[in-house]
Amino acid sequence: MGADGQSKASRVVGSVGFERPTVPADDGGAGGSGAGLGVYDGVRCAMPFVIKFDCGEDEAARQAALAKVRDAADKVLDVCQETFSRFVHDSEISKFNALKAGDKHVMSPPMRAVVQLAALLVERSRGAFDPAVAPLLEHYQTASNLKQKRMLSRKHDSAEEVADDQRGAGGSAGAAAAEETKGEIVEAIERRTVQFWRALLDRGFGHQPGGKVSRAVDALREFSTWDCFEISEDGSTLTKLHDEAKLELNGIAKGWAIDELARVLVEEAGRRDVFVDWAGDIKVRGRNPVSGKPWTVAVVEPPTVRAVEDRVKALTTGKDAPQRNRAVVRVGLDFEPAPGEQKNYLALLELRDGAAVATSGDYEQVYAYNGRLFSHVLNPKTAMLQQLDDTALAQVTVVSSSCMVADALATAALATGDVRAGRAMLDPFRTGFREPISDFLLYAREGPRVVRLTVPGVESKQERRQRLADTEKAHVIVVGGGLAGMSAAIEAADAGASVTLLEKEPKTGGNSAKATSGINGWGTETQARLGVADEERLFERDTFRSGKGGHTSDSLVRTLSTKSASAVHWLKNRFGVPLTVLSQLGGHSAKRTHRAPPDEHGRPVPIGFLIMKTLRDVVETEYGGRITVLTEAPVTKLRHQTDQGGVKTVVGVTHSDKQGGSHDLDADAVVLTTGGFGCDQSDGGLLMKHRPDLKGTPTTNGAFASGDGVKMATALGANLIDMDKVQLHPTGFIDPKDPGNATKFLAPEAIRGSGAVLLNSKGERFVNELDLRSVVAAAIQDKCSPYEKGDYCGPPFAWCLMAKEAQELFGLPTLGFYKDRLGLFEDCATVADVAAFIGCDPDTLRATLDAYAAAKQRGVCVKTGKMVFPSALSSADTGLVLARVTPSVHYTMGGLDINAAGEVQELLPNRIVGGHRHIRRLFAAGEVTGGVHGNNRLGGNSLLECVVFGRIAGERAATIKHRNTACLLPEHGANDAWRAVTMREIRNTDETYGKNTREIRFNLHGSLQFSGLAVGQYVGVRGELDGETLMGFFSPITRPEDEGVLGILCRFDEKGGPIYRLLEFIRPGSVLHIKAMGGLKLNFRPEGIFYNERRIKRLGLLAGGTGIAPMIQIIREYLHRTDCQRNGINLLYAADQEGDLAFMKILEDLRDKHPDHFRFYAILNRPPLGWTEGVGFIKAKNIRSHIFFPPEDDQLIVMCGPPVFESIMCKTLQGLGFPETSYYSYAADTD
């Protein structure tokens, strides 16, 4: 067997096409390190364990290593038993369980670790995991069987004693004896547990009629929950709140022991490679020393219910049957297939260094009672036993870095009883948790349903390869070498493009290289390692809240959020940027801004500079020939062509060189990443145009931030958004040596965050230094004097004063950079020196500082409202430092309007719907764009935006040349092609489209590809969730000539059918399958509209409920034509209530714009008060007056809605004398 071990169960996706993996044959150690493999095994707490470890090849070295391993392991196993065994009467847990209510117990470190984790898991699993169910179980046991009661209270359980005796018999030497004793142990345990479960079942546990629990159980549930315990604030003491409350920590304690074993074997026994397996739960360190490959574990498929039944039969029938005549029969954990039966595997796991895997299965202890099979699994929420059946969840495997976590969550998920609930329980543990789940596998027998952890928004490497397979090599020009540009260039090259990056400065880097705070991401490895809980909804809420008052596009923010962790991991894991330190910046509800740790001298590492240097090096070393970087090559123009319909296509750029020469460069696609316009201060510049009030305001931006990309794209008609939203940073340093320099060094937020105070020229405080950036900036502008030096008179400024404590909190090495390297701070020995520098009255300054000290004491500053005082400051302080700061233009939120594929949008005010289309072959990302940050950017979101949208724009640009013009057309005439496509975006549509609807857009493989669908044709959308294949049919709401995209409108509630659950689950980047189906297939040719080769001039549309979707496409297409007829397209739209009417705003807009050509009439079954249109159902008279009558040859009536609606409509039309050829019913079309 090739695998290093077997876990009772974990890669497979969905039930469709699930193939059991084959476990590879042993490769005989090829590629290994040459080390040997030592083994120590035995039985503890009646469960077998195996420890494998690296050791020297010769026998002496092996024995020496074994001795060390045995010593270290035995200590841990002893502690485990003495702490957690409920069958050892003086164990810590037994003594604790015997305490009275109110008794405090000071926990040992192991128990503390287990209890603290248990508390966290109970809370986060909302009670699905609950180790407090012990009383419930014990009550049945003791109340119903005195003999058992006695057995429980015995000092040492006989089985445990036997097991103890065997401890020393590790390795192969004691194997025979161990085998023999194992049998006795199992027998003893068997006897006891069978009695126990029989008592339990006899009491009707969980089997009251109607699935209700008995009254006795109900009463006990009160004492069987985690609420019956209280942990002290410091986590050291545990108190029972009821006499009856007891803990059962066995599973999680076993996990603790496995984690601890792996730790001590490395740290104390000096092993490098370790594999610990205790009853199928496993933790590894290092690799398999023999093969040199990661340790592997094969996940075994659980036995079928039938196999268990057969096993029960074998145990109970026949005169030698070991459990003959027993009312309750137990099939043990050691279930092995019968001879001749094949052992199947569900997965083969490769375990990374430090990974743990645990499995819970319903077959571990099966109790056959009165012809039914019960699992030992107790659902803490219902207090019911799980019954074995084919559809229920039979096995759960969880992978995490902590075996404790894996074990507890596997059990908790199994107790939920079904695959969907189990997945819903486990999913939240993927992030925001110190030891997050890195994989899981849920198994139900029927199907079988095998569900592996799926991260929404992630496409596998193989899926990506397939998607890009028919892309031809394109030449992509990236304009600007900041983070957005570098990200776009790398991603485009990775997708197969040849890239030219043009940068106007002598070096790439841009403002990205100036960033100091870091890059945001939620759900990252760093957050997990530091135990930071963070979530999608918090990240998105924070971003929307901060952006209020500007445009924050739903779909751009969702994309930013979904891709944030992968952006951080891309920089960290792919390029090695150590984003391992976190901070919480203003406006964020969690620590999510990632930066690098200080260097070995404790000096800060400027994160933007590090990222940009790393990427520059990578491009130079790894991308030679694929990415060409030209510096001092400013792009001056986007070259383009305009077709007869006014559609613009970018065909290249014009750029200059350092000698002043001008060059035209052709491109298949251009990505603009030129950054913001924070330095475009000239008259007629963007800043003066959109924010003239900021004239003369300095900036933290480099001179290159002159909005070139915005200007070049505007010349092509690009739409701009939020151009007046400019972020001022309150504290740009004024350099006294060069006060007139428009570009300022940024005084980071952390200076005020450490307790620096701001003073005006009189030596008075005037603002809460920790208020929002905008508030502090406005206060300096309103309440401070201009900076004057010699002839120079600059904008208002404040003095920034830091006492020693604040300096230390901020970090002396960092302070040293600003003070000693840049000369931006003055040293002031005393407060009198500070007053002398400021030129203010020393007494005023002293009074200010004493008032501050008093406010700190009180906890609030009445004058400014400050309530957080990070450090102390008073007039008695010495060793102070002082700097001058002034509000500076920091970031421009506005810019080019892009969609979620990074395509630059053109403003077309006269368009019928939407008002936008993209400028062909033009993409943009980073600060040059708008729509992500709205009114105010959150710190750290900008670098994130650069990576996320830079990568998206780069890849979409690379797919510009595709071999096939139509993505969904069958390749070889067969109409059975399902295409794997990625979700581009999800748009909220409630206002415009109807209640509970959202628009989902998918990226076609090529960014200029068409769908290949005819007008009126619909698509099938298919995907997997929870092991089920979910499918739905939709009429696209995008038009056949829309490039690179396919949009559908979906209901996000039960009315949308089962697929809505999948659509709710997926995120931008998720893969679904789409196929062209049948439908109306109206042929819109230049010479006319044709249906079955009959020329159609007028269209009548009958829509019921969601059947409106194809009509929208038909109406838009019809009205788009120059030959559309007067009153040529009429719609009757019936729904139950007003909330069910979708697209109303669009329909009204269309009617307003085309009153002579389009009419529509809505009919409601349950109209609201104030309703003025039709009431009831569509009747013949409605068709007569609102569609066409009498029938004519050049008309076609199209109906779409629920089948019953369409069938009634067909009959009504027949009654009105419409021939069958004059109408089309989607429901009746079975092609």
Ligand SMILES: Cc1cc2nc3c(=O)[nH]c(=O)nc-3n(C[C@H](O)[C@H](O)[C@H](O)COP(=O)(O)OP(=O)(O)OC[C@H]3O[C@@H](n4cnc5c(N)ncnc54)[C@H](O)[C@@H]3O)c2cc1C
């Ligand atoms: C001091 C400071 C600190 C910051 N700290 C943070 C932070 O900690 N976290 C965060 O998220 N954000 C921070 N920001 C904001 C963030 O750094 C920028 O918004 C972001 O990096 C912009 O990246 P970009 O790639 O869009 O543009 P940039 O990085 O500015 O790059 C644009 C590049 O395009 C070049 N270019 C411009 N015009 C042309 C042209 N015509 N032809 C060729 N090349 C051209 C420029 O020379 C430049 O190299 C900070 C900003 C500043 C100024």
